[in-house]
Amino acid sequence: MLDGLKPGEQLTRVELHRRYGCSTQGGIAPSNASKTVCFFTDPKTGHRHGYYDGWGADQLFHYYGAGQRGDQTLAGMNSAIVTHHDKGRTLECFRGSRGLVTYVGEFELVDFYFTDAHETSNPDVIRQVVVFKLRPLNEVNVDLPPLPFTPRLSAQVETVPIAEQHTERAYVSPDREPYEAELSEAKLVGRYCDYLQAIGHSVGRLRVLPPGESRPIYSDIWDCTTRELVEAKSSVTRDHLRQAVGQLLDYGRFADATTHAVLVPSRPRADLLAYLGAAGVCVIYPDGSGWKRVDNAR
Template identity: 35%
Template sequence: MSAFGGGPQGGIVTSATTPNILIYSDHETGHRYGYYDGWLAEEDEKGPIFEYTGAGRIGDQTFTGRTGTGNKAILQHVDDGRALRVFIAAGKVPGSGAKYQRYVGEFALDADLPYIIRQVPDDNGNLRKAIVFRLRPAGAVGREEQDDIPPAEKTRATLVPADVTASTMVEPENNKKTKGKRSAQPGTETERREAALSDDFQAFLKSRGHQVKRFQIKIEGLTSTLVTDLYDVTDHVLYEAKGSATRKDVRMAIGQLLDYRRHVTPAEPQLAILLPSKPDLDLRELLHKEGIALVYRGSGEFVGRILPE
């Protein structure tokens, strides 16, 4: 640790003497409160992912304020020219409260999805929004089986607040307009349109007195977590929002809804797709045949047969 400008601390430490950010993970602490840092068993086309829960022990985690300083440092590490160095606690030092730290290796935030938001308990046992960073190895790393996130023992869908999503996070401003910038905010026009559509529709439902949530789903035997789009608790309708009414987006939404429906409770929700405009006739007929309702924005208001009055 001293080689990277740090000592046996915990949490997130920005070195004052070297271009490094030291990230300390402790399996024992996370397990005590029901969440886990470590390697996902499911790799994607870019390889393995190490999940790390950000700093902030009480209440929602942020990128601002005193408790958000470390989270901000990780988010901006590429623009600041700093490497992420991950350590994992490996037993207690005899006669002290300190812990030995095992060096895992150098990492960088995933460029496409640097973090996700998940609902986990804080130190008081209260559920809150946590920032879960997605770290990619930046070279050789020491991966041990004990560092793998344990798979879910059974499939479980948990209702979480509708704002448990990265698009609701306030990211710090960064004056360095480099290609290395990491952000989980909607980046393309379609993504921004989808986020705005979802926010507006959520406000519409709440204005009618409806309770709106999302489902956070753990799948038996897997380590990753699924998060649905909006769920209208009042009318038992599960929505999937898309930023365009193209065939590609409609087909993707159908697949996502059919996947989610198998796991949520109460069972058999009405499925609905939320679009920014009216899709063509063939796609409307497809949705009708599959028993999936359609809601879209038309002339400044939402149009659909299942909308509350």
């Protein structure tokens, strides 16, 4: 605990620097003068950097590391948290990032893991970041947000409604507006699901939280009746179809699927059909008011 400061008390970062030697800028601020590492969590500014700190179901506070661009490492300011115990420094938490901040209390490092986040002010660029799992050493009476999902040792798989229009990117960059391609895919998925339900199939989508990950991944369609895993794409370009195959392989590790299929707006050209066939992926596309299917499963 910081001498002369109680959890819930407020002070400016300038005053914090004067009293304890912590920098007036940055999310992680080590100080040799007071043998502390101060870290700052602020949802208002953190989300712009892709940082979504919060309490996990494990009762630990999950705190995103420093580094606004490119993959984060355990070097630089992040090393101050990793080595705080070995260097005899306490780890002190504040809510807020600049101006007036609120003292939360002392924490200790339990573990860390890596996950995906967008770059500062750029939700289109995804990078790997480090997340520290921190245990409070005092009662926390300052409001801090919860995590949507806490990393688990084993995969968690469940079927959710098609209407639950989440994507992996929605969890990495929840403030980002959907792309036109995503909206086109959603319309295609809606049309095909209407058809499946009209012929008596039960449909949903798989939400998978892989082991050790903090972000779920979502299939586009899970045909519960035939156990077919379907990934939709808004175009039949090579890049789109290669991406679809990779996604089906990823989801397929956690699903007992009988077949994999890609749902596209038109028939792919011959070489791409051959590629999908070699990958064991079927093709589904609209044909007037109906649907055509190319079964390429090996």
